[in-house]
Amino acid sequence: MSRRPNTDERRRQIVHALMLVMAEHGYEKATIALIARQAGLAPGLLHYHFPTKASILLELVRMLAALSQQRFAALAAPATTPGARLRAYIGARLGKGEGADPAAVAAWVVIGAEAVRQPEVRAVYQDAVKAERDLLRGLLADCLRAQGKPLTNASRLCAGLLAFMEGAFQLASAAPNAIPAGFAAKTAIELVERYIDAE
Numbered sequence: 001m002s003r004r005p006n007t008d009e010r011r012r013q014i015v016h017a018l019m020l021v022m023a024e025h026g027y028e029k030a031t032i033a034l035i036a037r038q039a040g041l042a043p044g045l046l047h048y049h050f051p052t053k054a055s056i057l058l059e060l061v062r063m064l065a066a067l068s069q070q071r072f073a074a075l076a077a078p079a080t081t082p083g084a085r086l087r088a089y090i091g092a093r094l095g096k097g098e099g100a101d102p103a104a105v106a107a108w109v110v111i112g113a114e115a116v117r118q119p120e121v122r123a124v125y126q127d128a129v130k131a132e133r134d135l136l137r138g139l140l141a142d143c144l145r146a147q148g149k150p151l152t153n154a155s156r157l158c159a160g161l162l163a164f165m166e167g168a169f170q171l172a173s174a175a176p177n178a179i180p181a182g183f184a185a186k187t188a189i190e191l192v193e194r195y196i197d198a199e
């Protein structure tokens with residue numbers, strides 16, 4: 001009996017290779033040859049699993065969004081309060097340590113730029129950001145409710161925190177020496193807690 005090829009694993013391998021190549025070279029310079037070399041595969045095998053480089057990119061957006069959700073779920077599992085869940089969320093997105101991946105952050109920054117240029121990428125990117133927004137808005141609303149605070153500004157706080165995170169990703173990838181190491185998670189938590197206290 002012959003073994004079936006592990007198509008899902010091969011696809012993950014290719015998508016992960018694109019992430020690594022993009023983190024170092026950007027999307028335009030991420031050629032099929034470079035992606036194949038990074039994956040340790042023949043270029044023709046990439047085309048067997050994905051019709052175009054753009055289709056690999058779309059899958060990378062979905063993969064990074066899923067990995068982000070998984071990291072949050074792992075960090076939030078022991079959380080017993082809304083504040084602990086929110087801190088777990090911020091730690092999952094901005095913290096160092098287990099599960100942190102600078103290449104994934106750099107690739108996400110490149111994806112944001114491609115979302116401006118490519119409508120197909122924009123659609124998948126927007127879906128990922130909307131899911132992120134909905135999760136974060138729910139976490140913030142839970143924290144506000146737990147402290148008896150109004151929800152009036154929860155959407156604004158959510159938008160501000162999302163913008164802070166995307167800016168932190170950009171700086172960490174493009175100008176890492178311009179910012180203090182490890183500042184993002186601690187600063188975001190302090191900003192959110194002060195905002196909630198002031199409501």
